[in-house]
Amino acid sequence: MEALLPGLSLLLVLLAVGWGSGAVAAWATPPGSCELVQSTTDCTGRWLSSIPGNLQGDTEELLLDDNTIHVLGNASLLSYHQLRRLSLTKNRLELIEPGAFLRSQGLHMLSLADNLLFTNYSLTAAALSALPALRTLDLSGNRLTEDMVSVLVWNLSSLESLSVARNLIMRLDSSVFMNLTQLLELNLEKNYIFEIDQAFEGLQRLQKLNVAYNYLPCVVEFGLTQLRVLNVSNNVIEWFLALESDDLFELEVLDLSHNRLLFFPVLPRQSKLHSLLLKDNEMSFYQRLPNGTSLADVTVQFLLIDGNSTNVTTVSLWDEICHSNLSSLRLLDMSQNQVWYLPEGFLAQMPSLTHLKLNQNCLETFHLSEGDPLALLTELDLSQNQLAELGAEVGAGDILPNLQLFNLSTNRLQVLPPGVFTYTRKITTVDLSRNRVDLCPQPATAGEAEGPPCVDIRGIKTLTHLSLAGCGLRGLGGHPFQGTSLMHLDLSDNHQALSRDLGWLQDLALTLQVLSLRNTNLSSIMVDFSAFNSLVRLDLSGNSLTVFPTSLGILKLRSLDLRDNCLPALPPDITRTLLGRSLREVYLSRNPYNCCTLGWWDSLQQVEGLQVPDGQEVTCSYASRTLSPRALAEPVLRSCRWQTADLALLYLVLALPTCLTLLVAVAIVFLTLKQKLLKMVKSRCGVSSPY
DSSP: OGGGHHHHHHHHHHHHHHHHTTOOOOEEOOTTTOEEETTEEEOTTSOOSSOOSSSOTTOSEEEOOSSOOOEEOTTTTTTOTTOOEEEOOSSOOOEEOTTTTTTOTTOOEEEOOSSOTTTTHHHHHHHHTTOTTOOEEEOOSSOOOHHHHHHHTTTOTTOSEEEOOSSOOOEEETTTTTTOTTOOEEEOOSSOOOEEESTTTTOTTOOEEEOOSSOOOEEEEEOOTTOSEEEOOSSOOOEEEEOSOOSEEOOOEEEOOSSOOOSOOBOOSEEOOOEEEOOSSOOOOOSBOTTSOBOTTOEEEEEEEETTEEEEEEEETTGGGGGSOOTTOOEEEOOSSOOOOOOTTTGGGOTTOOEEEOOSSOOOEEEEOTTSOOTTOOEEEOOSSOOSEEEEOTTSSOSSTTOOEEEOOSSOOSOOOTTTTTTOTTOOEEEOTTSOOOBOOSOOOTTOOOOOOOBOOTTOTTOOEEEOTTSOOBSOOSOTTTTOOOSEEEOTTOTBTTSSOSGGGGGGTTTOOEEEOTTSOOOGGGOOOTTOTTOOEEEOOSSOOOSOOGGGGGSOOSEEEOOSSOOSOOOTTGGGSHHHHHOSEEEOOSSOEETTOOHHHHHHHTSTTOBOTTGGGOOEEETTEEEOTTSOOHHHHHHHHHHTSOHHHHHHHHHHHHHHHHHHHHHHHHHHTHHHHHHHHHHHHTOOOOO
């Protein structure tokens, strides 16, 4: 697919130029249901079994990906003598006839990836040899062996970019790419290569080489001085030894990640290396061992056998690195190794270093001093080690003056050197999560005893992101964030941090935008967020909330996480609050919602633009059953209507028949005894009867 990028980029540029100049890009649908825009014809995914012969004759780019073409015949491209770029990726191409390109000799980009060219590779090679201007060729995914590749590219001396990735190549020697003297870029990834014997020695212009995802056991006598980028990641390499030479190597990027390196690579003495990737190896330093022994004078001899000649290379386990010039190195990634210490002066050789990744190692101490200035370092990752001490010569000046990101998470730190951030004038992000640290309260008054060890971040005006997750913080008070402008604060997994109210966060009320209080034993009675008007993202998951905090209603949150609480319902008018109008994302699952009080749920479903990512996991309880609020059965709804009906109205309905019955009975009695009652009244009142 990489070979398609130049063509596609040109298409986008052409479109942009046409639209930017006010011209109307004329789209048409030529025969065969292909799309035409300017000089590009796109026939992708049209189920074509052959190349249409009635397309526009001045086509310069023809895209035929995802079709069912088996053969590219001698007459297939006769009408397209101006063709410059041709893509036949993901067809069933088995054969390109020798005369197929005789009228398309201006072709300079050809993609044949993911086909079946192994079946007739010799005839296809004859066809390719008729392309004197070909610059880019993609043969990926064609089940080709090294011998087949050698035949296919034998006469392509004009090639500048070649991809033979995802094939069946196992061994490379000098004969495979012998004639590719103009080659600049070579992609060999995802093959089965276990041996390379001087295969690239004749490629004097080669600048980018990708041999990732193969089975190389080592790289020795590396001497490609012209190479700028080398990717040998995801192999089984245990050794990397550059040629002992004072020649200047053009190498800028070396990727040895995901291998089995035992030692720091022996790099060229002089190079332009700026990125060294050593992630996920088995690397360590051996000058001194944990038991106190020293290997400073121990050497290793490599026996190199090439035919009848035998060479012996002697290498010191540590001293060799001292002869490599790393002054241009900007990125060093040594994460996921077995490094438990750094040799003295190791970092001093890298004055240009901006990114240093040492996470997931076995470091027990790390010392910052004037000897390791690291003046340009912007990112330092020491997370997931065994650090119990971070040393620094505070007061020496210029220690990490440009540091922006400092990751110390998942170590055994209890304190940082006092004033360690004094000279970090640009620090924005600090991660101290999963260390047993405490935050310093307000400065102690005169005569007050010195408190326990703590980390003081007060007054760090540039700090915007701070993570203290899982630090065992207890009952914070005072003003631990005084003088900071934190925007992101993570206090999750601190079970006793919120034993008081949130008053100690008052210094962040105007700046805090993202706050995580996940799994902090938060209860409804201690929560008041009304002062945090700048909050846009709030995580309250994993707590003990039984009532929705009313103070949230006046905030303009865009994301709210309420998972894993004890909420039976949300306020029925939540969508009419300021919160309801601003929310764009809310997490609600794993709460004991009442199936009979889901009016709030129905309201949320009607809010345009509001996402409930865990909506499929939201459940409610009814009569000891767990149901989905999205599809409640009619009997459940009917029962809920009875349970939530107005009791006064219900009593009135029940009493009405009784009252009516009594009223009718009284009326009947009255009518039955009417005459007797009248006579009785008249006789008692002395009035003559009309009868």
